[in-house]
Amino acid sequence: MRAAETAAEPVTEPDPALPEPARGAAEPAGAPHPLPDPGVLAERLLPWFDAHNRTELPWRRPGTTAWGVLVSEVMSQQTQVARVAPVWEAWMARWPAPADLADAPTADVLRAWGRMGYPRRALRLQECARIVATEHGGVVPSDPAELERLPGIGVYTAAAVAVFHYGGRHAVVDTNVRRVVARLGGRSDAGNATSKADLAAAESLLPGDAPTAARVSVALMELGALVCTARKPECGACPVSDVCGFSGQEVPAGPSRKRQRYKGTNRHVRGEIMALLRNADEPVERARIDAVWPDARMLDEAVSQLIAEGLIGTDESGRFELPSQ
Structure with a gap:
């Protein structure tokens, strides 16, 4: 509403x-x-x-x-x-x-x-x-x-x-x-x-x-x-x-409001990982995750966060997927 x-x-x-x-x-x-x-x-x-x-x-x-x-x-x-x-x-x-x-x-x-x-x-x-x-x-x-x-x-x-x-x-x-x-x-x-x-x-x-x-x-x-x-x-x-x-x-002229940056941020990395898994028909190997972002440190941080938050998981083989339940 x-x-x-x-x-x-x-x-x-x-x-x-x-x-x-x-x-x-x-x-x-x-x-x-x-x-x-x-x-x-x-x-x-x-x-x-x-x-x-x-x-x-x-x-x-x-x-x-x-x-x-x-x-x-x-x-x-x-x-x-x-x-x-x-x-x-x-x-x-x-x-x-x-x-x-x-x-x-x-x-x-x-x-x-x-x-x-x-x-x-x-x-x-x-x-x-x-x-x-x-x-x-x-x-x-x-x-x-x-x-x-x-x-x-x-x-x-x-x-x-x-x-x-x-x-x-x-x-x-x-x-x-x-x-x-x-x-x-x-x-x-x-x-x-x-x-x-x-x-x-x-x-x-x-x-x-x-x-x-x-x-x-x-x-x-x-x-x-x-x-x-x-x-x-x-x-x-x-x-x-x-x-x-x-x-x-x-209305008094106040300080210009800066638009919150998205490109290149942690949120951007997380979004790319989530998009990859949403569009995947089967669990994804880590190599495909690595390919979505060039900075390994940022990528590892984003993956760890998404797992901790229950947004992604891994199967028995260690491949990445969206949670089943």
Whole structure:
């Protein structure tokens, strides 16, 4: 359900657990402008959202299951939506329920993941599927605290599933929402990492009834993706500009953000090894592994990491392959 993703490289670890934010919190510390009343915000934001909601995203289609939402969120962790959409559709057609993925050969799961980056996410999804199938009767939990107990599920993903599928009243805070909330409070930027104050501020903007609050949560994400963008916010097209503390102001020129390098890195080596094994019809001799990268030290390091993480293994003859289970 994420509104926008920008990075195409493998993802960092999911967000660490944070306690539930206190309800009724005011604005972020030091904000010069009070955050708008939740009812006023909803009155302005929801009609705009109804007109601009990007329903072409496959996981926003009516009938998408909680499992489908969870899969979309894990896949969308720092992977562009355009890359996620076709993989998600193929994945859900093949493994529409947790039990289906739980029983699948792990090698097939990694092949289906393809080149989306950070393939440990695929392993964690399969671990999630097994736990949901065996401990929750195949039903994805609706409680964020219960969701956070699943492998690889952090605060954001847990809240997203609870809100986007189950319609709960919880703060769903990604980069877009943090930026919108910061600007409503008069600041140009929210900083680098999600804090308890961010969660509390976002929750303070939610109406009291859960169904409306859930729609506001999605609408805030969409507003940040389409209108209240990082560098060039379109205040003239913003439905909440009259209650925004930053409306009409220019975004200060900050330091240019360097694109994270991929070529020539450890991640690059790992990706080449994984690609070789995904496309192999049988276990691969070490000589073929050695041929994918000229630096023996980097290659040995990458192979050791992939084995330790359970992403590759060896057969009785010492040849390399994807894990069978």
